[in-house]
Amino acid sequence: MLRIAIIGAGRIGVVHARSVLAHPGAALAVVADPDLAAAQRLAETSPGARAVSDAAEVFAAPDVDAVIIGSPTRFHVPQILAALDAGQAVLVEKPVELDMARLDECLEAAGERANRVMVGFNRRFDPSLAQVYTRVQAGEIGPLQQLTITSRDPAPPPEAYLAGSGGIFRDMTIHDFDMARHLLGEIASVHAVGVSTRPETAAAGDFDQAVTTLTGVDGGVATIINSRQSATGYDQRLEAFGPLGSLEVGNATPTLVRANGAGGSGMADPYLHFFLERYAAAYSAELDSFLTSVDTGVNPGPTMLDGRKALELANAATESATTGMPVNLDAGATRPGARSSA
Amino acid sequence: MLRIAIIGAGRIGVVHARSVLAHPGAALAVVADPDLAAAQRLAETSPGARAVSDAAEVFAAPDVDAVIIGSPTRFHVPQILAALDAGQAVLVEKPVELDMARLDECLEAAGERANRVMVGFNRRFDPSLAQVYTRVQAGEIGPLQQLTITSRDPAPPPEAYLAGSGGIFRDMTIHDFDMARHLLGEIASVHAVGVSTRPETAAAGDFDQAVTTLTGVDGGVATIINSRQSATGYDQRLEAFGPLGSLEVGNATPTLVRANGAGGSGMADPYLHFFLERYAAAYSAELDSFLTSVDTGVNPGPTMLDGRKALELANAATESATTGMPVNLDAGATRPGARSSA
Amino acid sequence: MLRIAIIGAGRIGVVHARSVLAHPGAALAVVADPDLAAAQRLAETSPGARAVSDAAEVFAAPDVDAVIIGSPTRFHVPQILAALDAGQAVLVEKPVELDMARLDECLEAAGERANRVMVGFNRRFDPSLAQVYTRVQAGEIGPLQQLTITSRDPAPPPEAYLAGSGGIFRDMTIHDFDMARHLLGEIASVHAVGVSTRPETAAAGDFDQAVTTLTGVDGGVATIINSRQSATGYDQRLEAFGPLGSLEVGNATPTLVRANGAGGSGMADPYLHFFLERYAAAYSAELDSFLTSVDTGVNPGPTMLDGRKALELANAATESATTGMPVNLDAGATRPGARSSA
Amino acid sequence: MLRIAIIGAGRIGVVHARSVLAHPGAALAVVADPDLAAAQRLAETSPGARAVSDAAEVFAAPDVDAVIIGSPTRFHVPQILAALDAGQAVLVEKPVELDMARLDECLEAAGERANRVMVGFNRRFDPSLAQVYTRVQAGEIGPLQQLTITSRDPAPPPEAYLAGSGGIFRDMTIHDFDMARHLLGEIASVHAVGVSTRPETAAAGDFDQAVTTLTGVDGGVATIINSRQSATGYDQRLEAFGPLGSLEVGNATPTLVRANGAGGSGMADPYLHFFLERYAAAYSAELDSFLTSVDTGVNPGPTMLDGRKALELANAATESATTGMPVNLDAGATRPGARSSA
DSSP states (O other), X not given: OEEEEEEOOSHHHXXXXXXXXXXXXXXXEEEEOSSHHXXXXXXXXXXXXXXXXXXXXXXXXTTOSEEEEOSOGGGHHHHHHHHHHTTOEEEEOSOSOSOHHHHHHHHHHHGGGGGGEEEOOGGGGXXXXXXXXXXXXXXXXXXXXXEEEEEEOSSOOOHHHHHTXXXXXXXXXXXXXXXXHHHXXXXXXXXXXXXXXXXXXXXXXXXXXXXXXXXXXXXXXXXXXXXXXXXXXXXXXXXXXXXXXEEEEOOOOSSOEEEEETXXXXXXXXXXXXXXXXXXXXXXXXXXXXXXXXXXXXXXXXXXXXXXXXXXXXXXHHHHHHHSSOEEOOOOOOOTTOOOOO | OEEEEEEOOSHHHHHXXXXXXXXXXXXXXXXXXXXXHHHHHHHHTSTTOEEESOHHHHHHOTTOSXXXXXXXXXXXXXXXXXXXXXXXXXXXXXXXXSOHHHHHHHHXXXXXXXXXXXXXXXXXXXXXXXXXXXXXXXXXTSXXXXXXXXXXXXXXXXXXXXXXXXXXXXXXXXXXXXXXXXXXXXEEEEEEEEEOOSHHHHHTTOOSEEEEEEEETTSOEEEEEEXXXXXXXXXXXXXXXXXXXEEEEOOOOSXXXXXXXXXXXXXXXXXXXXXXXXXXXXXXXXXXXXXXXXXXXXXXXXXXXXXXXXXXXXXHHHHHHHHSSOEEOOOOOOOTTOOOOO | OEEEEEEOOSHHHHHHHHHHHHOTTEEEEEEEOSSHHHHHHHHHTSTTOEEESOHHHHHHOTTOSEEEEOSOGGGHHHHHHHHHHTTOEEEEOSOSOSOHHHHHHHHHHHGGGGGGEEEOOGGGGOHHHHHHHHHHHTTTTSSOOEEXXXXXXXXXXXXXXXXXXXOHHHHTHHHHHHHHHHHHOOEEEEEEEEEOOSHHHHHTTOOSEEEEEEEETTSOEEEEEEESXXXXXXXXXXXXXXXXXXXXXXXXXXXXXXXXXXXXXXXXXXXXXXXXXXTHHHHHHHHHHHHHHHHHSOOOSOOHHHHHHHHHHHHHHHHHHHHSXXXXXXXXXXXXXXXXOO | OEEEEEEOOSHHHHHHHHHHHHOTTEEEEEEEOSSHHHHHHHXXXXXXXXXXXXXXXXXXXXXXXXXXXXXXXGGHHHHHHHHHXXXXXXXXXXXXXXXXXXXXXXXXXXXXXXXXXXXXXXXGGOHHHHHHHHHHHTTTTSSOOEEEEEEEOSSOOOHHHHHTSXXXXXXXXXXXXXXXXXXXXXXXXXXXXXXXXXXXXHHTTOOSEEEEEEEETTSOEEEEEEESOOTTSOEEEEEEEETTEEEEEOOOOSSOEXXXXXXXXXXXXXXXXXXXXXXXXXXXXXXXXXXXHHHHSOOOSOOHHHHHHHHHHHHHHHHHHHHSSOEEOOOOOOOTTOOOOO
């Protein structure tokens, strides 16, 4: 039974607490949040858990095997390192860090212990997306040639959130960058177009819509279509296309009901509202994978290096959308079994 | 080039004229209708065609190889026999005849020449339904166990039409009876429930909704769900189920557009309005099959005997819906390769 | 916090234990099963729960507010009454009882306390089916005219199970009978066709496929299509049709993936395997409704009377499928707002 | 009755001849093709049509009101001008011309008579795509923000065809460029990534896959995903997204059959094979629109100027895919009612 601490009692902390509660191999030991009342409310939902206001108590606790970090991004790096110093494994929410230099310092300080850190790119664990990955790897569609990801949030985040978000590419598209790399391998070049449809977004120097094209070192091309607003709900689709066919993941709806009438046919519910609903199963599977990696010492990823690569793509996309020019990356190793492409 | 006469310049005559015009192997020679103006309007759409008011002129014409009979049902039998006497092949609209005794007289009078008569159960020629037939015959789902047909018209016919229609089972369900026999083989027993939701229907001693259960001599069961009214349009679905899987035919819509918005997702157009739209391709394929049968002398059906069997089922269903009791049929030969069933 | 006992540590007991564990308003106190080891294994998954081998200990326990009865059907009646005598509320699995006389004795003995018993027709709580119910009640499709339920199990149950099952109508279709009544109101007449495709089924005097037609006292007609075997998995569909349109519930698949290739397009996973997967959310919602009814003293159903009505339909269907004749029921009160129908 | 000449008896000439035959307001008068036998074969399918080997005879013919030009691209410009000089209206296949200078000379020489030339961007007339256009114009989804077009051919064209095709952007994507402009308005900037997956393509200096991003002057962004090969058939999809929702056009299949079995559920046919099948209705509607424009003298487009704009985008995409840099266009007038966008 692995004893877990959760740092950050906000929305994502609640999700992780629920996954821990439902998992037979884990127990929640500590919840840490400067807002002690919030920490207490969350701790109360798990028998045996206690609340603290200072994350330092987590790292000093003798009864914590692993830490799930869901604090604001700027605290991630020191908390990762403190946990590692305390011998605790880490699951850290995305993005790991917005500043590349600080992230590199973290990686250097962590050294080989970086292997004990898993990054919360939850979508890799979604049953549908994971099945696409497995089937692509198995060669069902041949080498992946065109990957198309549509990712639209139901509604823009509050202005206060936007200010510290690092911009749409580092905050939102970063999930899609990780998924693109996961499926397509390393990326050679990034081109992005950003659009600000709302004055608030423009005022913040940010975009609320974006189309990003990633050219893989193996010749595949990924297209990512983002919007901060979607009337029908959380729009999460993916298509993997190769010479033998394609695999598509469509949207999920709360029920299976379809209505037919004089006005039209086949009308389903709007999509599941947002990531908590759409990726509920993914969060559970993510925790399970994390616990297994803690047990076995083998980290199947996403690793801190994956987090760094995603940030690199986000930085490149930000630059491209700002300058209008594509950005070439100094892409390193390619995925195993990569095809040559003219 | 086969020379065709069409008897009846109404809605269905227009459909057949259009098919003849588009077919490279046929030419329309005569259109006959007591309403000569209607016959002329239709004849004008085909270069070389002439209009007559008396069907007798068709049977006397030296330049007519085959006759398509789309006149009111009560004229079918004499016109079939007159055409056969004139050496002309016949495609006759359904139902061939509402009175079983008259139909039997027709069959007797026709004798071996009945082979030159094809009955217009157009749905057998629909590309989707024909594909289901072929795949069922090929064994894809194993022996057919459960057949479910949903068949709903967009709106009730005019009262005047109802009066001479023979009732819902002989007028509307007769298509489904033929399809059920086509797929399932001979029928041993019929149970039907009829409902009159409209006072006009009740006044006519008819039903406007019906659910019919057919038990096949081979153990398969067909369910037919009918309504004379459907808000979403012509509702035409079929499911063939067997031990290895199922084959479904869904509804067709005028376009491929699907709309998503705050109110719901995936909304398509209403269904194609009615049989002229839904079965446009079937009518063309039916004509092509008829012309081939005229050329080759081989009649693949539906034959007059198929028309008789469908009428037998319609009569049994009418009786069952009226008495509330199932009706057993003296079913004859079974389909080839029928399985035994406990 | 309501303290729950579960009688029966089998498959369905495990489902309920999991729902209790996840519910913030309930705690599992006791698990009873003659197989004490099984009871212990289940009790261990819930902190604070104990295992007993004799259900009598449940009724004697001072710390049990409500009992979930998942024992074999023949134990249901005495256990219901013992629980009621102990002042405990009851959620009993379906069918409540296979023998109508015994069920009536139970109802009489329970008297007004029958209000404290809820019957486990879990499908009423499925989010999709519940939404259809709500929208039909709200008048979206007008008065319900035709209800079509397809319900096919993935594979036949073991022979040993079949022997005590009461036959397909009492064991399997009973869910559909409850759903039909729930949506359509009281039933006036039942016609059923049963087929035995497997020698084992025929030997047991049972059917493994069935088509049942229910005529409602309000003029609506329900069709239920059952099979004990379905290659594609648990096939659970429903269509509610009225003058203004229709509402359909389709099948659920484990993922949202669709594959396209040279062989075809749009291929999804097989359906969710069986009821534990398909109705997982329904079981949770059922427990929640039960707990609310215990708290408030208001039982929204399904009640024991609903259980009795479903058994009555199952008995009628069994008789009809055996004799080939429809069975008329002495149907009582109709649903509020029923339309008159010719 | 408008008298039509068709120049070019190849695949597309056959399509147009069939549309003319089926249209009540037009008659085929002449078919011209240097391959006289091919012209004769096509002329024979239309009563009253004659075949000639020299297109000059078309322009000299007194009985030709309008010309449909389906000859190789390099002949388009002189044939357009000759027809206009002869007072004949023109429907010319895409691309009008591959060389911008020659196209401009054509436009200049045509002058006001350019209004009598319609360009064969057939997709504008597809019922599904036309419905999307109408609904977008009507404001159903609000101002169009993101347009995504997937367009994949079933198999690469022959090498001989490739050589004179002008490259993927001018030959294939040009349809998508026109559709993007049609829906989104004028384009400010083009970025394209081209990939050669086949040695033949690379040898020809061409690409067989491409992803193009178009930034509209009004702030909308269009993404076009192309491939010369698609295992499932002709892949033609479009999504129009705005603040109020989205409209999607999916793929068409030859039948409505869906198969379910142990291996999966919902499998439909592969997509309609290619453009002749997928856009059959579009070709008919295109002819109808052309005939109406000849009758009324009002040309609703696509005009030669639309053809020029599409070529401009194709040239820009070719440059971008070659250099890796985006290309800015000197975009002129915007669509009416354009929104301002940050």
